[in-house]
Amino acid sequence: xxxxxxxxxxxxxxxLIVGVYISTALVLCGGxxxxxxxxxESIATLLIPLTQNPAHFWSTLSFSFSMTEMIxxxxxxxVFTQVxxxxxxxxxxxxxxxxxxxxxxxxxxxxxLYSLFFRT
Amino acid sequence: xxxLLHNRLIAWQSHRATWNFIxxxxxxxxxxxxxxxxxxLKKERILTFLTFxxxxxxxxxxxxxxxxLTGLGGGIIxxxxxxxxFKIDIHYAMGAALISVIATSSGxxxxxLRKGYTNLRIGMFLETAAVLGALIGALxxxxxxPTFLATTxxxxxxFSAYLTLQRREEQEHYTRSHPWATRLNxxxxxxxxxxLETYQVQHVPIAFFAMGIAGIFxxxxxxxSGALKVLAMDHALRxxxxxxxxxxxxxxxxxxxxxxGVYFSYGYIHPIITFPVMLGVxxxxxxxxxxxxxxxxxxxxxxxxxxxxxxxFEMLYKASTGAI
Numbered sequence: 001x002x003x004x005x006x007x008x009x010x011x012x013x014x015x016l017i018v019g020v021y022i023s024t025a026l027v028l029c030g031g032x033x034x035x036x037x038x039x040x041e042s043i044a045t046l047l048i049p050l051t052q053n054p055a056h057f058w059s060t061l062s063f064s065f066s067m068t069e070m071i072x073x074x075x076x077x078x079v080f081t082q083v084x085x086x087x088x089x090x091x092x093x094x095x096x097x098x099x100x101x102x103x104x105x106x107x108x109x110x111x112x113l114y115s116l117f118f119r120t
Numbered sequence: 121x122x123x124l125l126h127n128r129l130i131a132w133q134s135h136r137a138t139w140n141f142i143x144x145x146x147x148x149x150x151x152x153x154x155x156x157x158x159x160x161l162k163k164e165r166i167l168t169f170l171t172f173x174x175x176x177x178x179x180x181x182x183x184x185x186x187x188x189l190t191g192l193g194g195g196i197i198x199x200x201x202x203x204x205x206f207k208i209d210i211h212y213a214m215g216a217a218l219i220s221v222i223a224t225s226s227g228x229x230x231x232x233l234r235k236g237y238t239n240l241r242i243g244m245f246l247e248t249a250a251v252l253g254a255l256i257g258a259l260x261x262x263x264x265x266p267t268f269l270a271t272t273x274x275x276x277x278x279f280s281a282y283l284t285l286q287r288r289e290e291q292e293h294y295t296r297s298h299p300w301a302t303r304l305n306x307x308x309x310x311x312x313x314x315x316l317e318t319y320q321v322q323h324v325p326i327a328f329f330a331m332g333i334a335g336i337f338x339x340x341x342x343x344x345s346g347a348l349k350v351l352a353m354d355h356a357l358r359x360x361x362x363x364x365x366x367x368x369x370x371x372x373x374x375x376x377x378x379x380x381g382v383y384f385s386y387g388y389i390h391p392i393i394t395f396p397v398m399l400g401v402x403x404x405x406x407x408x409x410x411x412x413x414x415x416x417x418x419x420x421x422x423x424x425x426x427x428x429x430x431x432x433f434e435m436l437y438k439a440s441t442g443a444i
Contacts, residue, residue: 009240013233020226024402031173031395036144039170040151046172046208046393071391075398076384078222082377089244100304101241104248108374111251116381 008092012085019081026074034067083112169392172206176396179205183220183397184404188228189412190424191368192346193221193376194401196431208393215388218376220401221346225373227405228366235413237366239308242321242357246331247371250349253335254378261340269340270439277432280351281425289360289417300324301357310363311413319360327356338375346372347428361417365424 090105148170155171179201183194195217202213232238297307301321309316334348346368353364383389412420 005240009233009236009238012240013230016226016230016233020223020230020402024399027395027398030391031399032144034392034395035170035173036147039148039173040154040168042166043169043172043206046206046212046390068391071395072389075219075389075391075394078219078226078398079377079380079384081226082222082373086374089240101244104244108244108247108251111255112374112378115378 008089008096011092012089015085015088016081019077019084023074023077023081026077027071030067030070030074033070037067079116083109083116086112167206173396176201176206176393177400180220180397180400181404181407184224184227184401184406185408185411186404186423186427187220187224187401188369188405188408189365189415189420190346190427191350191365191372192424192427192431193217193372194224194397194404195221196427196434198397198401200434202393211386211388212390212393215383215390216394216397218380218383219389219394220397221376222373222380223398223401224405225369225371225376227402228369228409229373231406231409232366232369232412235409236309236311236316237362237412238370239306239359239363239367240370241304241308242306242353242359243367243370245304245306246327246349246352247374249328249331250335250338250371250375251378253332253337254339254375255335256332257336257339260336264340266340267439269337270435273337273341274432274435274439277347277428277435280347281428281432283351283355284421284428285425287354287421289358292358294320294322294358297321298324308363310360317360319363320358322358323356327352330356335375347431350424361420362412365412365420 086105086109090102090109093099093101093105151168151170155168180194180198183197183201186192186197187194195214198217198220199210199213202208202216203210229238233240297320301307301324304324306321306324307319309318311317330348330352334352337348349368349371350364353359353367354361357364359367380389
């Protein structure tokens, strides 16, 4: 199957729309729930300077689906949409037999994955 | 019978949803009035999460709008607002700015791709240089003094603000493109008043080199990759300005995602600070993409230069206080 550049554009557009809407929905739900429960509390707790030790990327998640967890997962979803669009673009170029650009996409994808999972 | 029951059920559900919504809206409104009263009576000026979120949402909306129009991302507005207005720790502000860049990029690219402004091939090709540069920058971080770096960068920004205003693309006509551009199939079309116009890409190696420099700076400073990206596409590749901003919008999300892992693991991306930013920026980016088609190139260039000068002064200020 030959893919025109118009088709590739449409495909990337769809990936972005789905990724953005899912993560926005998660962030919106988490945020509204938080505001309903804690909306009238002072933000003083936010003003404490940062003292956290670096943790590994994945150990910051517990998947307990609390309000803040929901927001974090939504934000992560937004980040992974970027990974997905690079991967998809590379795949499209590969199918198009455009190996130069497939290699370029693969390189960017590898750097992205490395920096997300292995860099501390 | 079952259809009747089904209809009743749907009616009941939507009814309940309406009441829930009214209850929510009522609660929010009462809270707002309560805050306003407190504020006006000046008895006690406390900043609650609700006020914080609403204010930050509107600021982020503006940031997303500007980011989508200029191709710079929303960080330039979000960071100073968080640090100066709300006294938030700079690290949290940078985390929120990073998310705002990714959100602007994703939101704006949806519309720019559909309208045909974004050039995916140029975006991916130059992104390699930016990523390479960022890797080199991360290695150089212990060698180069941040103060020197910030000063140099602010000078580059002022210079690029001047260059951006100087170019008059309407008077330029290219009949041939750079041999690399032909080999890599980088030339493209973009919409001008309901019809497609083709453009010829120039000086590819210079743009690739400039993008590497941009990557090094962004790897070292954490920000500012968008500024040099637009400049390289505008001045080296000689792209139409709207194509340059749209393609930069496509690229900055990927560049920002490269540093996202580090920010997440250090806990710099605080969910409560970041959620109003993300929501506001997404909406702002959508509005920005609607605006771009109607704005004249001259106005866009002016906005871009103004923003560049603001970032330049911000960098100079940071360099003078040593807060990098």
